[in-house]
Amino acid sequence: MEVINFADQPSLVSQYMSELRDVNVQNDMLRFRRNLERIGEIMAFEISKRMRYKTVDVTTPLAVAPCQILDEQVVLATIFRAGIPFHKGFLDYFDHAQNAFVSAYRKYREKENFDVFIEYIASPKLDGKTLIIADPMLATGASMELSYRALLTKGEPAHVHVASIIASKKAVDYVRETFPADKTTLWVGAIDDVINEHSYIVPGLGDAGDLAYGIKE
Numbered sequence: 001m002e003v004i005n006f007a008d009q010p011s012l013v014s015q016y017m018s019e020l021r022d023v024n025v026q027n028d029m030l031r032f033r034r035n036l037e038r039i040g041e042i043m044a045f046e047i048s049k050r051m052r053y054k055t056v057d058v059t060t061p062l063a064v065a066p067c068q069i070l071d072e073q074v075v076l077a078t079i080f081r082a083g084i085p086f087h088k089g090f091l092d093y094f095d096h097a098q099n100a101f102v103s104a105y106r107k108y109r110e111k112e113n114f115d116v117f118i119e120y121i122a123s124p125k126l127d128g129k130t131l132i133i134a135d136p137m138l139a140t141g142a143s144m145e146l147s148y149r150a151l152l153t154k155g156e157p158a159h160v161h162v163a164s165i166i167a168s169k170k171a172v173d174y175v176r177e178t179f180p181a182d183k184t185t186l187w188v189g190a191i192d193d194v195i196n197e198h199s200y201i202v203p204g205l206g207d208a209g210d211l212a213y214g215i216k217e
Protein backbone atom coordinates (compact mmCIF):
# COMPACT_ATOMS: atom_id res chain seq x y z
CA MET A 1 0.00 0.00 0.00
CA GLU A 2 1.33 3.40 -0.93
CA VAL A 3 1.22 6.05 1.83
CA ILE A 4 1.40 9.73 0.88
CA ASN A 5 2.06 12.00 3.85
CA PHE A 6 1.66 15.73 3.14
CA ALA A 7 3.88 16.50 6.16
CA ASP A 8 6.85 15.18 4.14
CA GLN A 9 6.77 18.26 1.89
CA PRO A 10 6.27 21.91 2.80
CA SER A 11 2.95 23.27 1.51
CA LEU A 12 -0.02 25.33 2.69
CA VAL A 13 -1.46 22.09 4.11
CA SER A 14 1.04 22.51 7.01
CA GLN A 15 -0.41 25.95 7.77
CA TYR A 16 -3.99 24.61 7.78
CA MET A 17 -2.88 21.63 9.92
CA SER A 18 -1.32 23.99 12.49
CA GLU A 19 -4.62 25.93 12.73
CA LEU A 20 -6.63 22.70 13.14
CA ARG A 21 -4.39 21.61 16.02
CA ASP A 22 -4.00 24.97 17.79
CA VAL A 23 -6.25 25.33 20.89
CA ASN A 24 -6.25 29.09 20.35
CA VAL A 25 -7.55 28.82 16.79
CA GLN A 26 -9.50 25.55 16.57
CA ASN A 27 -12.41 26.87 18.68
CA ASP A 28 -13.42 29.05 15.74
CA MET A 29 -15.79 26.41 14.29
CA LEU A 30 -16.18 28.11 10.94
CA ARG A 31 -12.40 28.23 10.41
CA PHE A 32 -12.05 24.64 11.70
CA ARG A 33 -14.59 23.34 9.17
CA ARG A 34 -13.12 25.44 6.39
CA ASN A 35 -9.62 24.10 7.09
CA LEU A 36 -10.94 20.52 6.88
CA GLU A 37 -12.56 21.50 3.60
CA ARG A 38 -9.44 23.19 2.24
CA ILE A 39 -7.29 20.14 2.94
CA GLY A 40 -9.99 18.06 1.22
CA GLU A 41 -9.71 20.33 -1.83
CA ILE A 42 -5.92 20.03 -1.96
CA MET A 43 -6.00 16.24 -1.49
CA ALA A 44 -8.64 15.97 -4.21
CA PHE A 45 -6.33 17.84 -6.59
CA GLU A 46 -3.33 15.65 -5.71
CA ILE A 47 -5.40 12.46 -6.09
CA SER A 48 -6.69 13.73 -9.45
CA LYS A 49 -3.11 13.66 -10.77
CA ARG A 50 -3.12 9.85 -10.36
CA MET A 51 -6.32 9.36 -12.38
CA ARG A 52 -7.00 8.32 -15.95
CA TYR A 53 -8.10 10.90 -18.54
CA LYS A 54 -9.43 10.66 -22.07
CA THR A 55 -9.22 13.13 -24.93
CA VAL A 56 -12.43 14.67 -26.24
CA ASP A 57 -13.04 17.35 -28.85
CA VAL A 58 -14.53 20.51 -27.35
CA THR A 59 -16.02 23.18 -29.56
CA THR A 60 -14.84 26.66 -28.66
CA PRO A 61 -16.31 29.80 -30.33
CA LEU A 62 -13.36 29.64 -32.79
CA ALA A 63 -12.50 25.99 -33.44
CA VAL A 64 -12.29 22.54 -31.90
CA ALA A 65 -9.86 21.96 -29.01
CA PRO A 66 -8.74 18.52 -27.91
CA CYS A 67 -9.25 18.42 -24.12
CA GLN A 68 -8.52 15.89 -21.40
CA ILE A 69 -11.41 14.86 -19.18
CA LEU A 70 -11.60 12.42 -16.29
CA ASP A 71 -12.15 8.85 -17.43
CA GLU A 72 -12.94 7.26 -14.05
CA GLN A 73 -16.22 7.19 -12.14
CA VAL A 74 -15.37 8.59 -8.73
CA VAL A 75 -17.41 7.81 -5.61
CA LEU A 76 -16.76 10.08 -2.63
CA ALA A 77 -17.57 8.31 0.61
CA THR A 78 -17.47 9.82 4.05
CA ILE A 79 -18.10 8.83 7.64
CA PHE A 80 -20.50 10.89 9.78
CA ARG A 81 -20.06 13.29 11.43
CA ALA A 82 -16.55 14.75 11.28
CA GLY A 83 -16.17 13.60 7.68
CA ILE A 84 -18.79 16.04 6.34
CA PRO A 85 -16.65 19.21 5.87
CA PHE A 86 -13.67 17.17 4.60
CA HIS A 87 -15.99 15.46 2.09
CA LYS A 88 -17.24 18.84 0.89
CA GLY A 89 -13.70 19.81 -0.09
CA PHE A 90 -13.45 16.72 -2.30
CA LEU A 91 -16.90 17.26 -3.78
CA ASP A 92 -16.07 20.84 -4.75
CA TYR A 93 -13.33 19.42 -7.02
CA PHE A 94 -14.86 16.10 -8.14
CA ASP A 95 -18.16 17.77 -8.98
CA HIS A 96 -19.37 14.84 -11.12
CA ALA A 97 -18.67 12.28 -8.40
CA GLN A 98 -21.26 10.00 -6.93
CA ASN A 99 -21.43 10.02 -3.14
CA ALA A 100 -21.70 7.53 -0.32
CA PHE A 101 -22.39 8.15 3.37
CA VAL A 102 -21.80 5.85 6.31
CA SER A 103 -22.43 6.45 9.99
CA ALA A 104 -19.94 5.01 12.47
CA TYR A 105 -19.99 5.74 16.16
CA ARG A 106 -18.12 4.62 19.23
CA LYS A 107 -20.33 2.99 21.88
CA TYR A 108 -18.41 2.81 25.14
CA ARG A 109 -18.75 -0.39 27.21
CA GLU A 110 -16.71 1.26 29.94
CA LYS A 111 -14.43 4.33 30.01
CA GLU A 112 -11.69 2.93 27.81
CA ASN A 113 -13.40 0.16 25.85
CA PHE A 114 -15.75 0.71 22.99
CA ASP A 115 -17.21 -0.96 19.93
CA VAL A 116 -17.74 0.87 16.67
CA PHE A 117 -21.24 0.52 15.18
CA ILE A 118 -22.32 1.18 11.61
CA GLU A 119 -26.03 2.00 11.50
CA TYR A 120 -26.54 3.83 8.24
CA ILE A 121 -25.20 3.46 4.74
CA ALA A 122 -26.29 5.12 1.50
CA SER A 123 -24.08 4.30 -1.47
CA PRO A 124 -24.29 3.82 -5.23
CA LYS A 125 -22.97 0.59 -6.81
CA LEU A 126 -19.19 0.53 -6.47
CA ASP A 127 -18.08 -2.11 -8.99
CA GLY A 128 -15.10 -0.91 -11.06
CA LYS A 129 -15.27 2.64 -9.64
CA THR A 130 -12.66 4.77 -7.87
CA LEU A 131 -13.64 5.00 -4.22
CA ILE A 132 -12.32 7.84 -2.05
CA ILE A 133 -13.17 7.40 1.65
CA ALA A 134 -12.62 10.66 3.52
CA ASP A 135 -12.53 10.85 7.32
CA PRO A 136 -10.29 13.41 9.06
CA MET A 137 -9.23 11.19 11.99
CA LEU A 138 -7.75 7.71 11.76
CA ALA A 139 -7.11 6.72 15.38
CA THR A 140 -7.46 2.93 15.76
CA GLY A 141 -8.64 2.56 12.15
CA ALA A 142 -11.77 0.67 13.29
CA SER A 143 -14.29 3.19 11.89
CA MET A 144 -12.48 3.21 8.53
CA GLU A 145 -12.24 -0.58 8.29
CA LEU A 146 -15.89 -1.19 9.28
CA SER A 147 -17.10 1.55 6.93
CA TYR A 148 -15.07 0.03 4.09
CA ARG A 149 -16.53 -3.42 4.79
CA ALA A 150 -20.04 -1.95 4.80
CA LEU A 151 -19.30 -0.22 1.46
CA LEU A 152 -18.05 -3.50 -0.06
CA THR A 153 -21.64 -4.81 0.19
CA LYS A 154 -22.30 -2.33 -2.68
CA GLY A 155 -19.62 -3.77 -4.98
CA GLU A 156 -15.89 -4.06 -5.56
CA PRO A 157 -14.14 -0.74 -6.36
CA ALA A 158 -11.23 -0.73 -8.83
CA HIS A 159 -9.13 1.43 -6.50
CA VAL A 160 -9.56 2.81 -2.99
CA HIS A 161 -8.07 6.10 -1.80
CA VAL A 162 -8.27 6.41 1.98
CA ALA A 163 -7.97 10.12 2.85
CA SER A 164 -7.36 11.35 6.37
CA ILE A 165 -6.05 14.50 8.01
CA ILE A 166 -4.34 13.00 11.07
CA ALA A 167 -3.58 9.28 11.35
CA SER A 168 -1.91 7.46 14.21
CA LYS A 169 1.03 5.18 13.38
CA LYS A 170 -1.07 2.29 14.65
CA ALA A 171 -3.91 3.11 12.25
CA VAL A 172 -1.53 3.34 9.28
CA ASP A 173 -0.35 -0.20 10.13
CA TYR A 174 -3.95 -1.32 10.60
CA VAL A 175 -5.05 0.04 7.21
CA ARG A 176 -1.99 -1.63 5.67
CA GLU A 177 -3.11 -4.98 7.15
CA THR A 178 -6.82 -4.74 6.39
CA PHE A 179 -7.08 -3.02 2.98
CA PRO A 180 -6.01 -4.66 -0.32
CA ALA A 181 -2.34 -3.65 -0.74
CA ASP A 182 -2.37 -3.57 -4.54
CA LYS A 183 -5.31 -1.20 -4.90
CA THR A 184 -5.26 1.08 -1.87
CA THR A 185 -3.53 4.44 -1.49
CA LEU A 186 -3.48 6.18 1.89
CA TRP A 187 -3.31 10.00 1.88
CA VAL A 188 -2.65 11.76 5.20
CA GLY A 189 -1.89 15.29 6.39
CA ALA A 190 0.27 13.95 9.23
CA ILE A 191 1.07 10.78 11.11
CA ASP A 192 1.22 11.11 14.93
CA ASP A 193 3.07 8.56 17.08
CA VAL A 194 0.70 8.03 19.99
CA ILE A 195 -2.89 7.06 20.70
CA ASN A 196 -3.89 7.39 24.34
CA GLU A 197 -5.99 5.12 26.61
CA HIS A 198 -9.20 6.71 25.24
CA SER A 199 -8.02 5.98 21.69
CA TYR A 200 -7.46 9.67 20.94
CA ILE A 201 -4.54 10.65 18.74
CA VAL A 202 -1.72 12.49 20.57
CA PRO A 203 -0.83 15.27 19.91
CA GLY A 204 -3.72 15.05 17.39
CA LEU A 205 -6.25 17.86 17.55
CA GLY A 206 -8.94 16.63 19.96
CA ASP A 207 -12.44 15.59 18.93
CA ALA A 208 -12.86 16.57 15.29
CA GLY A 209 -16.65 16.11 15.27
CA ASP A 210 -17.13 18.30 18.35
CA LEU A 211 -14.77 20.97 17.00
CA ALA A 212 -16.63 21.08 13.69
CA TYR A 213 -20.19 20.95 15.01
CA GLY A 214 -20.20 21.54 18.79
CA ILE A 215 -19.98 19.28 21.80
CA LYS A 216 -22.40 16.35 21.80
CA GLU A 217 -24.09 15.07 24.98
Ligand SMILES: O=P(O)(O)OC[C@H]1O[C@H](OP(=O)(O)OP(=O)(O)O)[C@H](O)[C@@H]1O
Pocket: 079, 080, 081, 082, 083, 104, 105, 106, 116, 135, 136, 137, 138, 139, 140, 141, 142, 143, 144, 171, 199, 207, 208, 209, 210
Ligand atom coordinates in the same frame (compact mmCIF):
# COMPACT_ATOMS: atom_id res chain seq x y z
O1 LIG B 1 -10.04 5.25 14.00
P1 LIG B 1 -11.10 5.24 15.05
O2 LIG B 1 -10.56 4.79 16.38
O3 LIG B 1 -12.31 4.46 14.64
O4 LIG B 1 -11.51 6.76 15.29
C1 LIG B 1 -11.73 7.63 14.23
C2 LIG B 1 -13.16 8.10 14.18
O5 LIG B 1 -13.36 9.03 15.24
C3 LIG B 1 -13.95 10.22 14.69
O6 LIG B 1 -15.34 10.11 14.67
P2 LIG B 1 -16.16 9.95 16.03
O7 LIG B 1 -16.37 8.50 16.31
O8 LIG B 1 -15.52 10.77 17.10
O9 LIG B 1 -17.56 10.53 15.63
P3 LIG B 1 -17.94 12.01 15.17
O10 LIG B 1 -17.41 12.15 13.81
O11 LIG B 1 -19.42 12.02 15.23
O12 LIG B 1 -17.33 12.99 16.13
C4 LIG B 1 -13.38 10.29 13.32
O13 LIG B 1 -14.10 11.15 12.48
C5 LIG B 1 -13.38 8.84 12.89
O14 LIG B 1 -14.59 8.46 12.26
Ligand SMILES: O=c1cc[nH]c(=O)[nH]1
Pocket: 082, 137, 139, 199, 200, 201, 202, 204, 205, 206, 207, 208, 209
Ligand atom coordinates in the same frame (compact mmCIF):
# COMPACT_ATOMS: atom_id res chain seq x y z
O1 LIG C 1 -8.15 11.75 18.22
C1 LIG C 1 -9.30 11.45 17.84
C2 LIG C 1 -9.75 10.11 17.79
C3 LIG C 1 -11.02 9.86 17.37
N1 LIG C 1 -11.83 10.88 17.04
C4 LIG C 1 -11.41 12.17 17.07
O2 LIG C 1 -12.17 13.09 16.73
N2 LIG C 1 -10.16 12.43 17.49
Ligand SMILES: [Mg+2]
Pocket: 082, 207, 208, 209, 210
Ligand atom coordinates in the same frame (compact mmCIF):
# COMPACT_ATOMS: atom_id res chain seq x y z
MG1 LIG D 1 -15.70 12.83 17.12
